[in-house]
Each structure stands twice: as C-alpha cells, then as structure tokens.
Amino acid sequence: MPIAPRALVSPPLFMAADCRAIDRHWAAAHPTTSLMERAGTATAELAGTLASESGESVLILAGPGNNGGDALVAARLLATQGFRVVVVNRADPAHLPPDAARAWAAWRESGGTILADIPPSQRYSLVIDGLFGVGLQRDIGGEEARWIEAANGLNCPKLALDVPSGLDSDNGRVRGCALRADHTLTFLGLKPGLFTADGPDYAGQLHLDTLGIDAAALPVTPGIALTQLESRHHLPARRQNSHKGLFGHVGIVGGASGMVGACLIAGRAALQQGAGSVTLAVLDERVVVDYLEPRLMFAVPENLVDAQPSVLAIGPGLGQQPRAHALLETALAAPCPLVLDADALNLLAGDVGLAKQAARRTHPTLLTPHPGEAARLLGASSAGIQANRIKAAQRLSTQYHAHVALKGAGTIIAHPDGRYAISTSGGPWLAQAGSGDRLTGMLAALLGQGMDAGNALEAAVWLHGETASER
Numbered sequence: 253m254p255i256a257p258r259a260l261v262s263p264p265l266f267m268a269a270d271c272r273a274i275d276r277h278w279a280a281a282h283p284t285t286s287l288m289e290r291a292g293t294a295t296a297e298l299a300g301t302l303a304s305e306s307g308e309s310v311l312i313l314a315g316p317g318n319n320g321g322d323a324l325v326a327a328r329l330l331a332t333q334g335f336r337v338v339v340v341n342r343a344d345p346a347h348l349p350p351d352a353a354r355a356w357a358a359w360r361e362s363g364g365t366i367l368a369d370i371p372p373s374q375r376y377s378l379v380i381d382g383l384f385g386v387g388l389q390r391d392i393g394g395e396e397a398r399w400i401e402a403a404n405g406l407n408c409p410k411l412a413l414d415v416p417s418g419l420d421s422d423n424g425r426v427r428g429c430a431l432r433a434d435h436t437l438t439f440l441g442l443k444p445g446l447f448t449a450d451g452p453d454y455a456g457q458l459h460l461d462t463l464g465i466d467a468a469a470l471p472v473t474p475g476i477a478l479t480q481l482e483s484r485h486h487l488p489a490r491r492q493n494s495h496k497g498l499f500g501h502v503g504i505v506g507g508a509s510g511m512v513g514a515c516l517i518a519g520r521a522a523l524q525q526g527a528g529s530v531t532l533a534v535l536d537e538r539v540v541v542d543y544l545e546p547r548l549m550f551a552v553p554e555n556l557v558d559a560q561p562s563v564l565a566i567g568p569g570l571g572q573q574p575r576a577h578a579l580l581e582t583a584l585a586a587p588c589p590l591v592l593d594a595d596a597l598n599l600l601a602g603d604v605g606l607a608k609q610a611a612r613r614t615h616p617t618l619l620t621p622h623p624g625e626a627a628r629l630l631g632a633s634s635a636g637i638q639a640n641r642i643k644a645a646q647r648l649s650t651q652y653h654a655h656v657a658l659k660g661a662g663t664i665i666a667h668p669d670g671r672y673a674i675s676t677s678g679g680p681w682l683a684q685a686g687s688g689d690r691l692t693g694m695l696a697a698l699l700g701q702g703m704d705a706g707n708a709l710e711a712a713v714w715l716h717g718e719t720a721s722e723r
C-alpha cells in the first residue's frame with residue numbers, strides 16, 4: 253500500500269548505491285522472491301486509480317534495466333485487469349538483467365506485444381515511465397530523449413516509477429531531459445533527488461511503497477527527509493516561574509547603510525520566535541529604534557560582543573567594508589553559538605585567515621548560504637553547487653566544522669558528523685529579499701533558547717518554510 257511521504261516522521265533517504273546494496277542482500281537472502289514482482293504489483297494498483305476513465309490505452313515506456321522490468325510486470329497485471337496497454341521498449345532482451353528478462357518473457361507469454369517506438373498521434377489514459385530509475389548513468393539522448401519529450405507533451409496523467417526518468421536520484425539534477433511526472437511511485441525507500449534541486453518539479457505527488465520490507469532491515473543512512481518536526485526539535489515547556497534571561501539574549505550584527513532592513517527583519521523574526529531579548533548592532537548609526545518593533549534594542553556594533561550575548565548572528569545587510577571585516581573577526585572569537593549569513597559568508601570566502609579562524613571555533617558555528625554564497629565559499633560556480641547540493645553542503649560543513657543550511661529548493665542541512673536532512677517545507681514563495689534574514693533571526697532565537705545547534709538549524713529551516721507558506 254503506498255504511503256504519502258509527508259505522513260512519515262524523518263524517513264531515511266537512500267542513495268543509488270544503498271538501493272543496489274539492498275537489492276543484493278535481498279536477492280542473496282530470498283532467491284525465489286522477486287522484489288520486481290512486488291514493484292510491478294504496486295505500480296498496477298496505483299496506475300488503476302490514476303488512469304483517466306477515457307478507456308484509452310495506458311502507454312508504458314520501459315527501459316533496458318530493472319526499472320523497465322517493473323514496468324513490464326505492471327503491463328502484464330494491468331492487461332489482466334482489462335486495461336488496454338501499449339508497451340514501448342527498444343532494449344535487446346538478450347541483454348536485460350535477470351529479473352527484467354523474466355518480466356519481459358512473462359509479458360510476451362501472456363500475449364503482450366512490445367513496440368520499438370511510440371505510436372504516432374494516439375491518445376492515452378495514463379503514461380507509466382519505466383525508462384530509467386536509480387541506474388541512470390549519463391545524460392539522456394537519442395530515442396529515449398525523444399520519447400520523454402513526447403510523453404511530456406501528452407495530455408494525460410504521468411506516473412514515474414521509482415524516479416522520473418532523467419532525474420538523478422542522488423541529487424535531483426536533470427540529466428539531459430527528464431519526464432515531468434504527476435505522480436512518482438518510489439520503491440523501498442525515499443531517494444534524496446526527489447526532494448531537492450529539480451526533483452520536486454519533476455516528481456509531482458510522491459508515493460512510497462516499501463515492497464513489504466521492514467524498515468529495520470534496511471541499511472542505516474546518514475540522510476533524512478525532514479517532513480515534520482520531531483521531539484528533538486521542540487523547545488522545552490516554559491515554566492511559569494520564568495524570566496527573559498532564560499530565553500537568550502540574541503545579538504545581530506549587520507545593517508550597513510542602505511541595507512538596514514535586513515537587520516530589522518532578522519531582529520523581528522528572533523523576537524517572534526521567542527528570544528528573551530534582541531539587540532541589533534546596526535552599522536548605520538542613524539538607526540537607533542524600530543518603531544514597529546520597539547522591543548528591539550540597539551547597540552554600537554563594536555560593543556556588542558562585550559555585552560556577552562548568548563548567541564550572535566552576523567551578516568544581514570552587513571556589507572563588505574573594512575569595518576564589517578573587523579566586526580566579523582571579533583564575532584568569530586565570541587564564546588557563544590554564531591550564525592554566519594549573507595555578507596559574513598562573502599567576507600569569509602574572500603579571506604583565508606578569517607576562514608581558518610571560523611574553522612577553529614570551539615563554540616557552535618552555523619552557516620546559512622544560498623547557492624551563490626556557497627559557490628564563493630567553495631570556489632565553485634552556482635551551477636556546480638546546484639548539481640550536487642548535498643555534497644556541497646557536506647563539504648562546507650566539513651571545511652568549517654559547522655552546521656550548514658544550503659538554501660534553495662529542498663534546503664539541505666548538513667552536520668559536521670556527516671548526517672544531513674532535506675527539508676520538505678517551504679516553496680518558491682521564499683525566493684524573496686528578506687527571506688534569509690528572517691531565517692537567521694529565527695535560528696538565533698532557537699539557539700538562544702538553548703536548543704542544540706544541529707536541531708536548531710533543522711527546526712528553524714523547517715519552521716521558516718512552514719510559516720512562510722501560511723502567509
């Protein structure tokens with residue numbers, strides 16, 4: 253029975269290599285039970301509910317590997333249920349992997365035919381995409397690319413098996429072209445590429461079928477999909493006998509001339525997220541009060557660290573002038589959790605000495621780059637970062653011994669111990685000036701209230717997306 257991934261708490265994410273390992277272990281332990289038969293059965297069940305009631309054929313695109321095998325099993329079962337089925341596959345049956353070869357033979361024995369191309373100008377009730385799954389190895393070209401483009405142009409629902417063909421299941425990158433699915437039925441476990449970069453645009457609605465394998469039998473992986481908050485992301489209940497000192501004094505450094513708003517947004521967000529008190533160290537001396545949020549305090553930036561905030565954030569609207577550089581140097585020495593955002597990251601990228609100082613910190617450091625800032629920090633291009641967002645976040649985390657949130661579609665949160673999470677909250681409405689400043693403030697507030705740094709970053713990212721979607 254398919255499960256909606258959003259209903260699961262922090263489900264693990266499986267790379268293609270993990271899937272291959274699961275397959276090998278299963279085959280060794282259960283030589284007579286085929287997971288492909290189960291995948292095909294789950295496909296036929298879901299397809300039966302998705303096909304339009306036009307009575308037109310189901311178009312099944314099958315590829316040269318086991319993804320194609322899943323599709324052939326589904327073809328056989330759908331035909332048995334009375335669906336008209338058109339199967340297109342140009343693989344050489346002599347070169348199919350064993351399970352897929354068996355599925356091919358069973359389909360042929362049941363009287364099924366296999367076409368070498370999509371019949372022209374026909375209408376379909378559903379497309380099932382079984383061209384490529386986790387075995388995609390290179391960019392798609394040639395006939396398969398033509399089929400994918402043709403399928404994308406068809407006016408009927410599209411169901412992708414395991415992952416939309418052309419989408420790299422490890423990182424969400426489109427390799428050449430990819431099928432734009434309305435639904436993706438993924439098998440065994442969730443794949444990271446479904447949640448980040450182009451994945452969400454191509455996968456449509458996600459369904460998971462574990463193929464009857466107990467979660468405890470699957471390998472432990474470092475990645476999770478952050479589909480909702482867990483108890484570790486919750487702040488402890490506040491005692492009645494409380495005072496503001498218990499909930500953190502957040503200091504935020506930034507707001508150079510022309511960019512004061514960034515600092516104000518961060519400060520307001522920190523208060524909304526429950527910080528006991530917030531002091532803004534605004535570089536533009538003309539700003540000494542926020543009339544819309546008069547609870548915010550203001551300090552001379554050079555004096556903020558001496559006021560011993562319990563958490564410091566630096567970057568929103570900071571600019572990159574020498575004064576900003578000096579303030580960052582002071583902030584890096586602060587004996588408290590430190591959030592580095594925006595221009596603080598750009599300054600780090602441009603100064604090896606500062607970068608080394610950041611990496612040597614003993615108190616928690618948290619970085620919240622967008623892909624452009626991550627690219628500058630890693631000496632790469634934004635496209636290079638986007639091509640493998642998980643790796644990029646992990647590299648930054650290792651380099652700076654920091655918890656890192658690489659923002660963007662499917663924000664990646666990477667931790668220094670190698671764990672990572674992909675947040676499923678939020679959406680394109682977050683792509684707006686001021687959005688990152690708000691995240692910085694929310695994060696600082698959670699840190700100030702005593703939440704562990706890694707959990708605070710996950711919670712802030714998730715809440716930031718979730719609350720923004722409510723606006």
Ligand SMILES: NC(=O)C1=CN([C@@H]2O[C@H](COP(=O)(O)OP(=O)(O)OC[C@H]3O[C@@H](n4cnc5c(N)ncnc54)[C@H](O)[C@@H]3O)[C@@H](O)[C@H]2O)[C@@H](O)CC1
Nearest residue numbers: 271275287288317318319384385386387388389390391414
């Ligand atoms: N435990 C598992 O791993 C299970 C896997 N199953 C299915 O098996 C799939 C993985 O099967 P495979 O490892 O055979 O891989 P795929 O079926 O994803 O594709 C591999 C085949 O495609 C070819 N290929 C890769 N990239 C290509 C490109 N760009 N252009 C042309 N040809 C290309 C390869 O040479 C190989 O022949 C999963 O996605 C899933 O659908 C299911 O049967 C259930 C169990």
Ligand SMILES: [K+]
Nearest residue numbers: 384413415417
């Ligand atoms: K597929």
